[in-house]
Amino acid sequence: MTEELLGSALVEEATKKSGLVWVRGTGPARALWHVWHDGAAHVVGDGPGEQPLPGLADGGTVEVTVRSKDKGGRLLAWTASVRELSPGTEEWDAAVAELKGKRLNALDGEAMPGRWARECRVLRLEPRSSTTELPDGSLAAVPLPSEATTRRPVPAALPKLLFRKRRK
Structure with missing residues (x-):
């Protein structure tokens, strides 16, 4: 029982x-x-x-791996049951209030919860069991295909602006 409580506290x-x-x-x-x-x-x-949530179905089970915030390495893994929250319920409202506060770079600000209710899914990943034993190796994989881009061609005038000599 004590070991189970410590595992729950560690996961949280x-x-x-x-x-x-x-x-x-x-x-x-x-x-x-x-x-x-x-x-x-x-x-x-x-x-x-x-963010896309493929493979996360209501009533399903998933494996969650938690990383260290400072070093990025794996800390522990836990199994969770997935439950989709219904818009308009007390539980959904409480979860969305927390999510809204942590959502970075949202374009619609205060209208975000309404958009989430119409167009998105809010999922609750509830811990079932945990382990601190992680698999050996890096588990590195080829990045998944995405429409996201991080780089565009440099504008033609930029090198001239950056590297021109200042006149006195």
């Missing part, structure tokens, strides 16, 4: 401090931002401008 504390968890459902593992609230991790996605 590590997951709270990590802004990103790796979640593996039926497909490959994906990095997801989340919020810890009311004894579970909550994620939002599958809508325009939000």
Whole structure:
């Protein structure tokens, strides 16, 4: 019993401090931002401008790997049951209030919860068991295909602006 309580406390504390968890459902593992609230991790996605949640089905089971916030290494893994929250319920409202506070770079600000209710899914990942024994090796995988881009061609005038000599 004591070991179980320590495991639950470790899952909660590590997951709270990590802004990103790796979640593996039926497909490959994906990095997801989340919020810890009311004894579970909550994620939002599958809508325009939000993170994809493939392989996370209501009533399913997933494996969550928590990383260290400072070093990025794996700390522990835990198994979770997935439950989709229904918009308009007390539980959904509480989870969305927490998620809204942590959502970075949202375009619609105060209208975000309404958009999430119409177009997205909010999932509760409730811990079932945990382990601190992690698999050997890096578990590195080829990045998943995505429409996201991080680089565009440099504008033609930029080198001239950056490297011109200042006149006195």
